[in-house]
Amino acid sequence: MSTFRISIDSDLCVGSGQCALTAPGVFTQDDDGFGAVIPGNEDGGGDPLAREAVRACPVQAISAEED
Structure with missing residues (x-):
């Protein structure tokens, strides 16, 4: 299984909580x-x-980049 790194763009996040x-x-x-x-x-x-x-994420504020 490949590894990845999660990040959240706080400028895009609307706090939906999904x-x-x-x-x-x-x-x-x-x-x-x-x-x-x-x-x-x-x-x-x-x-x-x-x-x-x-x-x-409804606004695509979260990304998972492959390491």
């Missing part, structure tokens, strides 16, 4: 309600739903 709902072990919402990657889980944290959460 990432945190889809992969709560990888994503959370910050104090302002916007999506955030849980520290240490920038590689998806081994969660098979991490890539699905990237696809679920």
